[in-house]
Amino acid sequence: MVNNADLRDKVIRKVLPRVQTPAQYLGGELNSVVKDTSQVCGHLCLCTPDTYAIGMSNHGLQVLYDTMNRRTSWACERVFAPGRDMEAELRHWNLPLYSLETFTPLYRFDVIGFSLQYELSYTNVLTVLDLGRIPLLAEERDLNDPLVIAGGPCAQNPEPMSCFIDLFVIGDGEELLPAVCNAWLEARQTSQSRRDALAKMARQLPHVYVPSLYHAEVQPSTGLMAVCPAEPGIPDVISPAVLADLDGFPLPTAPIVPFVEIVQDRIAMEIMRGCPWRCRFCQSTTIKRPLRYRRVETLVAAAEEAYRNTGTNEIALLSLSSSDYPQFAELITRLREVFAPRHVAISVPSLRVNEQLRVLTQMLTPDRHSGLTLAPEVALNDMRVQIGKRIRNEDLIEGCREAFRSGFDRVKLYFLCGLPGEREADLVGIVELAQEISGLGRSILGRPATVVANVSNFVPKPHTPYQWHPMQTREYFTQAHQFLRQRCRMRSVQIKCHPVESSLLEGIMTRGDRRMGQAILEAWRRGARFDGWAEQFNPQIWWDVFDDLELPVEETLHRPWSPEARLPWDHVSIRQGRGYLERERDRAWRDLAALNR
Numbered sequence: 132m133v134n135n136a137d138l139r140d141k142v143i144r145k146v147l148p149r150v151q152t153p154a155q156y157l158g159g160e161l162n163s164v165v166k167d168t169s170q171v172c173g174h175l176c177l178c179t180p181d182t183y184a185i186g187m188s189n190h191g192l193q194v195l196y197d198t199m200n201r202r203t204s205w206a207c208e209r210v211f212a213p214g215r216d217m218e219a220e221l222r223h224w225n226l227p228l229y230s231l232e233t234f235t236p237l238y239r240f241d242v243i244g245f246s247l248q249y250e251l252s253y254t255n256v257l258t259v260l261d262l263g264r265i266p267l268l269a270e271e272r273d274l275n276d277p278l279v280i281a282g283g284p285c286a287q288n289p290e291p292m293s294c295f296i297d298l299f300v301i302g303d304g305e306e307l308l309p310a311v312c313n314a315w316l317e318a319r320q321t322s323q324s325r326r327d328a329l330a331k332m333a334r335q336l337p338h339v340y341v342p343s344l345y346h347a348e349v350q351p352s353t354g355l356m357a358v359c360p361a362e363p364g365i366p367d368v369i370s371p372a373v374l375a376d377l378d379g380f381p382l383p384t385a386p387i388v389p390f391v392e393i394v395q396d397r398i399a400m401e402i403m404r405g406c407p408w409r410c411r412f413c414q415s416t417t418i419k420r421p422l423r424y425r426r427v428e429t430l431v432a433a434a435e436e437a438y439r440n441t442g443t444n445e446i447a448l449l450s451l452s453s454s455d456y457p458q459f460a461e462l463i464t465r466l467r468e469v470f471a472p473r474h475v476a477i478s479v480p481s482l483r484v485n486e487q488l489r490v491l492t493q494m495l496t497p498d499r500h501s502g503l504t505l506a507p508e509v510a511l512n513d514m515r516v517q518i519g520k521r522i523r524n525e526d527l528i529e530g531c532r533e534a535f536r537s538g539f540d541r542v543k544l545y546f547l548c549g550l551p552g553e554r555e556a557d558l559v560g561i562v563e564l565a566q567e568i569s570g571l572g573r574s575i576l577g578r579p580a581t582v583v584a585n586v587s588n589f590v591p592k593p594h595t596p597y598q599w600h601p602m603q604t605r606e607y608f609t610q611a612h613q614f615l616r617q618r619c620r621m622r623s624v625q626i627k628c629h630p631v632e633s634s635l636l637e638g639i640m641t642r643g644d645r646r647m648g649q650a651i652l653e654a655w656r657r658g659a660r661f662d663g664w665a666e667q668f669n670p671q672i673w674w675d676v677f678d679d680l681e682l683p684v685e686e687t688l689h690r691p692w693s694p695e696a697r698l699p700w701d702h703v704s705i706r707q708g709r710g711y712l713e714r715e716r717d718r719a720w721r722d723l724a725a726l727n728r
Contacts (some may be wrong), residue, residue, distance in 0.1 A: 133227060139234040146220040154390040155183035156188045156207075156217060158231030161388040162440060164196070165232045173234065173316050175199055175242045176209045176230050176277075180255035181663070187387065188395035190449060191246055191283070191304075197383035198305055205312060208232040208240075212255035213262065215660055215667075221262055226271055228262035231333035237263025242312050245296070247285035250640035251633060251663035253292060253354035254655040256281075260295070267652065269297050269343055274325050277582040278315045282308075286340075287418055290358070290594045291640050291647035293342035297329060301338050301703055302371030302418075303404075306381055310336060313579040336366045338372040340703065341365075342557040347645045350697050354686035356644035359699035368704045377404055378421035384436040388443070397445040397478070398437045402462065406451035411719050412508070412547060412591040417449055417705050417712070427462050435469060445476045454482045455491065460559045480504060484530065494517035502541035503534045509547060510560030517552055517722040519596075519715070531568045535575040542568055542582050548611050548628070549589040549603035552723040558611055561586065562618040562626070586615060588634035592641055593700040596715035599692045602638045605631055632670035636662065638688050639677075644699040646683070650676045 147153035168174050177195055179186030186192060189225060192209070208230035213221065221228060227236035243265065245256055257267055265279065266272045272279070281292065282300035289299040300307050314332050322328035326343065333341040344365045347356040351415035360367060382400065389396070391611060405422035406415065407466060410427030434446050446466065448456075456462065466477050484505055497662060507527055508520050530541055546561050565584040588608050591597040612628040619626050653676045661667040677684050692698065695712050701709070 133236050135229075135234045135236075138226060138229055138236065141224065141226060142229070142234070144469055145224055146217070146226065149220055150216045151199055151214060152183075152391055154545070155211070156213070156231070157390070158234075160390055162385045163209075163396045164200040164207070165231055166200070168206050168233065168235070171206045172204040173206070173312055173562045174235070174239070174240045175205055175244060175312055176235075176237060176240045176243045177207060177246070178210045178212075178256075178258055178259055179246045179248065180212045180252045182214065182291060183211045183250075183389070183391070184393040187389050187393045189248065190401060193383045193386045193399070195244070195246075195304055195308055196387070197381070197385075200307065201313065201381075202309060203249065205309070206232075206339070206662075208235065210237060210259060212252070212259055212661070218258060218262060218660075226256075227264050228259060230557070236267050238277065240277045242280060242315060244300075245279070245281040245283075247281050247283040247292070249663050250285055250291075250637050251668070252661075253285075253640060253651050254554065254659045254662060256292065256295060257652065257655045258660060268294055270294070272297070272325060274319055274322065274328065276325075278319075279375065280311060284414065284418065287414065287703060288641055288643070289340055289342065290347070290645045290699045291643045291651060293645055294648035294652075296342065297325075299340040299342070299369075300372070301369050302370070303374040305374050307336075307338055307372040309389075311339060320325040326421075330362060332367070333615045335365070337366075338370060342645075345702065351459075352696040353692050353698065354645065354683050354690065355699050357699055358645070358702050368702055370704050371418065371706060373421070373706065374404070374423070376400075378425045378429050382429075382433040384433050385440040386437060387398070387638070388441050395447070396443065398434065398441060398443045399447050399449050400434055400437075401425070401449045402430055402453060402456050403450045406519065407455050407696055408452065409519050409715070410508070411715055412550065412589065412592075413594050413626050417452060417594050417707065420706050424457065427458050427465060427689075428484075430462060431465050431469060434466060436471070438470070440476065444474065446470065446699070447477055447478045447480060449480065454477045455615060476505040484527045503539045504543045504545075505530070505533070506545040506566070509550065509557055510564040511557055513726055514552070514554075514557050517719060517726050518550060519719070527564075528568065528571065531580075532571050532575070535572050535580060538571065540580055542580060543584065544568070544584045546584060546586045547589045548586050549595060549602050551610060551719070552726055555614075558614055562615060562624070565624045565626075566619070566621050569621055572623075573600050579621065581625075583625045583627060584615075586612070586628045588629050588631060590634060590638045590641060593698070594703075594705045594712065596712050596719050598642075598698065598712065598715060599694060599696075599727055601612060601691045602635075604689060605635060608634065630665060630668075633663070633665070633668060635688065636670065638674055639684060642687050644683075644687075645678075647687075649680055653680065 199205050281296045286299045318328035318331045329341045345360045347358045403424045405419045429712040567581045569579045569582040591600045608631045615626050652685045
C-alpha cells in the first residue's frame with residue numbers, strides 16, 4: 132500500500148526534476164480544495180484526459196469540481212493525462228498516477244470521472260487508468276475497484292469506449308453526478324458483485340448508460356453494431372439529464388488559479404445554455420437544448436466574486452451563441468462599468484453573424500486582444516440555407532467593417548469543408564470572402580487586415596440531421612485543401628486546414644460501434660498517445676490496427692445509411708427525439724436539391 136506522503140516525496144525528488152513543466156503535477160494552486168478524506172463519505176477524482184493546460188481550461192471541470200466540493204459528504208480532486216515524459220518516469224520508478232490535491236493513487240478513489248470532450252483523447256483515458264492501477268477493461272474490475280464513469284459530448288456515442296467505462300452520464304452533470312456518486316456508495320454496500328451494483332444503478336437512475344448490461348449485434352443495413360438491453364428492467368433508450376434552473380445553480384466563484392500557463396487563462400461565465408438556432412451540422416445545438424439563461428444580476432455578482440478570488444484580468448462570456456443572450460447589451464454595459472476601471476477585459480468567443488453584429492462590434496473593445504473570431508461556416512448564402520445557418524455575408528462584412536473602426540485589426544474565420552452538396556464555388560467563396568474582409572482594412576486601418584481562415588473537415592456527428600450522411604474521403608479533403616491554398620492570392624490572408632488524418636480518425640471514433648474499443652486498446656499498446664496533438668499523432672498506428680483487426684472502417688466513414696437503420700448510438704436519445712432529426716434530414720435533402728437545380 133502506497134502512503135500518500137511517501138508518494139509525494141518520491142515524485143518530488145525522483146520524478147519531477149526529469150519532466151517538463153513539473154508544476155503541473157504538484158497541485159496546491161490557489162482555490163484548490165483539500166479535504167480530510169477521513170471525514171467524508173466518498174472520494175471522487177475528475178479527469179479531463181488531456182494535458183493540464185487543456186484540462187484546466189475546461190469550464191465544465193471547474194463547475195463539477197465546485198459542485199462536488201460544496202457537498203460536505205464528498206471530496207473531489209483532479210488528475211490529468213501525464214505527458215510522455217511523466218508517464219515514462221512513473222513507470223521507471225514503479226509509482227502510481229495520483230490526484231493533485233492529496234497525492235492519492237487513483238485506485239483508492241471511490242469514483243473516477245472522465246470528461247470526454249474530444250474523440251482523439253481516448254487513448255489518454257487508458258494511460259490514466261493503467262498508471263492509476265485500475266484494470267483497463269470494465270469486465271475485469273470488482274467491487275473494490277473505483278467506479279469509472281464518463282460524460283461530455285463524446286458520450287453521445289459511448290460505444291467505442293464502452294469496454295473501458297462502467298457507466299456513462301448522459302446530459303447535464305450538475306445534478307446527475309452527485310446522484311450517481313451517492314448511488315454507487317449505496318449499491319456497492321448492498322451488492323454481492325460489481326455487475327449487481329451496476330444493475331441496481333441502471334434501474335434506479337435515469338440518464339445513465341451501463342454498457343455491460345447491453346449486448347450488441349451487427350445490423351445488415353449498416354454493417355455496424357447496434358445495442359439493446361441484455362436484462363429485464365434496463366431501459367431501451369437513455370434520455371439526457373437537463374438542468375432546468377440554470378440561473379439557480381451556482382457558478383464557480385473561486386475557480387482554481389493555475390501555477391503554469393494554460394490555454395484559456397480567464398474567468399469563464401456561462402451566460403446561457405443551448406442555442407436558439409438549428410444548424411444541421413452542429414451536434415451541440417441538438418444535445419444542449421432547451422435554451423436556458425442566467426440573469427444579468429447573477430452574472431455580474433458572480434464575476435465580481437470570481438475576480439476578488441482570482442485577480443484574473445479577463446472575463447469570457449461563454450455559450451454557443453453569446454450575442455443571442457437576450458440582455459447582451461445590458462450585460463456588457465454592466466460588466467464594463469465594474470471592470471473597465473480595473474483593466475479587466477471582457478471577451479465574447481462566440482459572436483453570431485447577423486444584423487446585430489454591426490452594433491455588437493462597436494460595443495466590444497479590443498482591450499489586450501485585437502482579433503475578432505467569427506464562424507460563417509460556409510461562404511455562400513445559398514449553401515447556408517441547406518445547412519441551416521441563417522446568416523448573410525452582408526452582415527458579416529459590415530460587422531467586420533465596424534470592428535476595424537473600433538480598433539480590431541485581425542479576424543479569425545471558421546469554415547467547414549466537405550459538407551453534403553459542397554461545390555467548387557463554395558471553396559472559391561471561402562477564399563474570396565476572406566480576401567474581401569482583409570481588403571476592408573485598407574481604407575480603415577491603412578493596410579489590409581490580417582485574416583486567418585480556419586478550415587475544418589466536416590465530420591457527420593451522431594444526433595444531427597447529417598448523421599446518416601457519409602463523410603468525404605481522404606482524397607477529397609486533400610484536393611480541396613490544395614485548391615484553397617492555391618486560390619489564395621493575398622499575403623494578409625492565411626488558409627489553415629485541419630489535418631485530414633486527424634479528421635478521419637475522429638470520424639471513425641464518433642461514428643463507430645463497440646468493436647472500436649479493440650482498436651483503441653491495441654493502438655494504445657502500440658504507443659498512441661495525445662492523438663489530438665499534431666506533433667504527437669502517428670496516424671499509421673491506427674490504420675495498421677484497423678487493418679490488422681479487420682474493422683469496418685469503410686462502413687463507418689463512407690457508407691450512407693437509411694433513416695430506418697439502427698445506428699450504434701440509437702440507445703442514447705436527445706430531448707427532441709429521433710423524429711426531429713429525420714424531419715430535418717428530409718428538409719436538408721429538399722434544400723440540397725434546390726441548391727443543385
